[in-house]
Amino acid sequence: MKNLRITSMILMVFCACVAGCKGQPSSSETQSEKLSPEQAIAARQAIVAWLECEECTSGELEAVVKLGSTAVPSLAATLRSGPPPSSREIQREHLVQTYRGMEAYAKTHPRESGIKMSEEEYVRLYSENYVALYQIRAARALGSIGGEQSRNSLTDALNTSLREDVRTSVKETLQKMNSPR
């Protein structure tokens, strides 16, 4: 009987821990300031995994939601600004190299349908998509985390210049947040 009680207690403590970790976060940026370097790295990796996944089927969004308010400032900044300059450079370099590779390939494979836009147009098309990807994903994560801080970030973003589809996505997220569940 005593052992059963101990078992129950251990399980209760564990469940409380799980619930605490998964539940709605407590207020704040102060919480994020307390992250250890290891926790900050793990949080950053979780956010990047969500922002960049092709098909997000491995719990990428859930991992960010689990971070709660800790992730909100980073997501709000991403919604405003998109990917960081260094990531944009990596993307740009890849697009330029790919374009040139495809041009060279087309010369040796004239029967295949080649690329029909300039290098500049090609880079611009996918670079703009990259920015929209980050912003749409950031908006979605903010909507899933919820709370006043997230709502304010989304509302503020509507006062900035956003691509039309990103603006629509932000509006839809706000509507979902405002609708009774």
Place this chain on the structure above:
Amino acid sequence: MKLRTAIFALLVLVIAFVAQSQTFVIPSIYMAYLCIEDLVAVPEIPIWHPVGCEIVDCCPGCPGPGEIDWSIKISGDPAERVVFEFERLPAEGLKKLSLKGNAKLVEGNRLEVGVGESLISGFPADTRQGPVLARGRIVLNKTWLSEAAGRSRSVAEDKAQPQSDNRNLGKIEVSIVQSLGKVAVREYQQLYFIIRCRGGGGGSQDFVRLSNMNGTDSATILLDGRRSTGCVDDEVRRASPNVGVGNVLTNQNCNTETAVFAQNNAMQLATPVNVWTSAATDTENVNMRPVIQVPVTVWILQGPLAQTQAQVNNDIARANQLYNTMQAGVGFSPVTINNATANPNAAGLLNGGCGNAAQFSQQIGFTNGQLNVYYISVVAGGNRGQWCGGGNPNMMFVGASISDNESLSHEVGHAFSLGHTNGIAGIPATNLMVTGGVNRNSITTGQCFRIDVNSNSQLNANGNRNGPTRNCPDATTSNTCPSLALDVLPK
């Protein structure tokens, strides 16, 4: 006893919880194979990396805007030093950097970093013009290079020695961890493998002879058979059109097969191979065939039509180039593009996906027996792309508003039976099947094998290819299924 059981149960639960909490990290390991013959002519390797964080505010809880430090580690006998030049970092900014370890400023506003660990502190996190870009070159150790080239040459010229698997001559590793204060904000690891690319394979030995080769590509051959040491599995050989394979012996109980991959040619799988004898004079003839063309139907829902059509054209061209240059042996033709932007049902499906498969096929259209790609706005769940698998393996989506230039190729990879490669040891960040990342440009030979022979690859399921099939899930490695990570960069 019961207490022990309880503790055990708790441990199991904790492990399960931790496992569930793991996030899907995008790999940051890059790889390149370099030919010793080329390095002898130009004994340097270019290297490029931007200064900056992986997310725009660097990390949750980061100490705010500040200077970025580089912890850089260079290892490997072939490397002597790395010389960096910086764009968007004026000379005075360069002089302000704090250098520890084997880093020093040299003439011409260059930073030289020697082998070992060094710390470079004080990079500006960003400039008005954009991030600081480090463009550099790895200078090779001339003594090592000369010795390695000599070793390679003697193997290449030794007619008695069969072409060997052991082409690896050396490895260089460069890792850069960028930090803001104590927090790492971007990691990068680049591995360079220096190999012998040419020569060898003369003299008395068995051969695989490739006939009707289209083009002059150096084919990749995976060989199973028996040697004097016993059964061998997936030995990699590269040459064309005659590929020396040493002395392969009579089969006995060993699996024998030859899989041939080459640009501009379909993959050929010969199994079993009964030509090998104890003599080193046998020849296996493999009749090569043209690339298998996979018909594709595209449905454009996302307007404006001209823009999406241009994007489709780019994506198909990229898929053709990528799958062919990686020696998968498949191309995409004919491509039928349907304008569905004016379809009255299109607007309601712009953010749909596999959950609406029936609506797409009934209200937009679907061509049986071939790949169908729907270009919509953003795929359900905020996805860039989606392959439906299960009941609809010929159906896939591209979110034209947020997709990248490899999203279509990636989804086609799923239709060809491939899964994601994040977290799989030995597969670099540049692999096509990484979910996420921005520079996907490679397919392993292990993946090419699965694309071509898996019965659940739509290449076989749709009857585009006729030939022996297998069931090789990504995680299975056996004598009939090469490792997924085999030959990670075929070209």
